[in-house]
Amino acid sequence: MKKGQISNLLRRFGLMYLTDWVRFYMQAYQNRKSNQEFKKAYPQIPLPPDYLIYESFQIDYQKYYFGGQETAKWLTDHLQRHVDLSDKKILDWGCGPGRIIRHLPEIMNHICEFFGTDYNKKSIEWCTRHLPGIHFNHNSLSAQLPYQNHFFDVIYGISIFTHLSEPLHHEWFAELYRVLKPGGILFLTTQGNNFKSKLTQPELANFEAGKLVVRGQVKEGHRTFSAFQPAGFMHRLFAPAEILEHLEPLPQPGKGIPQDIWIIKKQ
Template identity: 35%
Template sequence: MNLRLQRVQRILRDSGLLGPIEKFRYLLSVVRWYRKNREFIQKHPDFKVPPKVLAYDAYSAPDWDFYKQSGEETAVFLAAISNKYLSHDIPLQVLEWGCGPGRVIRHIPNAFSGNTNTYGSDYNPATIAWCNDNIGQIKFSLNGLQPPLHFEGGYFDLIYSISVITHLSEEVSRLWVDELLRLVRPGGILVITTNGDSRKNVMRPDEIEAYESIGLVIRGKFEEGKKMYWACHSPQYLREKLFSGFEVLEHVNAGFPYTGQDYWVLRKPR
């Protein structure tokens, strides 16, 4: 998005008009993808797709080709990371925190060759209700905007979270990263995506200043957790503040499939 559009977005945000505009953009997106989606459903009659409003809420695009293909490829990408750092001799306990309407998690059992017990959670009750009714082999649960999740400490070998702390405040992100640290076992892995340096080109001058001095830019004035509530963290901020309880195994700038976000592979110390 260029800087002129950013300026318009800020005016809409400040005046409280971003919500109504988002509803209008949703309707436009339904029209935009209508024909392509009809073809998709003819081609994949057994593939269950979520309500469009849930897909828009999570990805801005109720586009079923994107939903299926990006989900499959991202699950394979996560399996490769898991293979690199974890033994797959016994079934892995895997959690997606902030799973949305199942884009990635529905493909995890296949991508991991059936060798997982897979769990998903989200704070959106409609999304969790749809996942529960339509996606088999996975246990879904609803959480609040703030922790906890109702699992005992060290329950998971692998937790991943795609584009979730990118929509949370500083305080709530901190609480969640602490909760994920509690939930992963010693030696287990957290894969988490963030907005970082590659987003500087969409920042306004005051945001760049905040990013470089504090390491954090928040665009609020919208419901926390929704995609129009936007957070961008510098790598230094994440290493020193949010992720300091983990060992950083990998940080790849703008390298996560399809989202173009940074990803971090973190290990809980043994």
């Protein structure tokens, strides 16, 4: 039986959350030694509670902090091909416990203004207390942000659409597009062709037909809620914008399955 079939069975019988908590405790146990060593080596680095780290990534302090730093540099490199990152307003949509945004002010030499928003209230509370100089906002799952039209120069969302239903794909894209300036850049990642091996046969048939594939039956937005986005669906979603790049990175050993990268420009 494929993992996708097992996942769907767990959802059907209401066991997905229990399975996810078991995975959380297993990761915490497996990484306890290396995490203790990290805290001893870097006592000055504030770390979110373990479950907040796990919900957004893994309970691995090294990967959370230095992996987040690496991702922030990777993001900056992609953005610099399309926008001058000087005196810009930049939004991290779905910032979680600040894994990426905490590094951006230093990487960009403190010449931009940074904002983070997330539906997880505890993550936003932690970020507000521990990451000064960044504006944080707690949003709901509903596509409503407290920013005026044409406010941001750059918006990025790393693996956020991957946890939303089809209606919220459309509603959130419209809201992000509203607060993005004309000529502004939107950077998003999705679960594209690299994830086809995870799909069941019925899911794969829908994916190949250009339909969004959603595994729900859990709280939307949670890490266990999963959506897979074929390129055709994303092209239709981004119809009002100009697609500057669509990248399908090749898998690398030990790196996990890479998500598609979409870089679009508001007309």
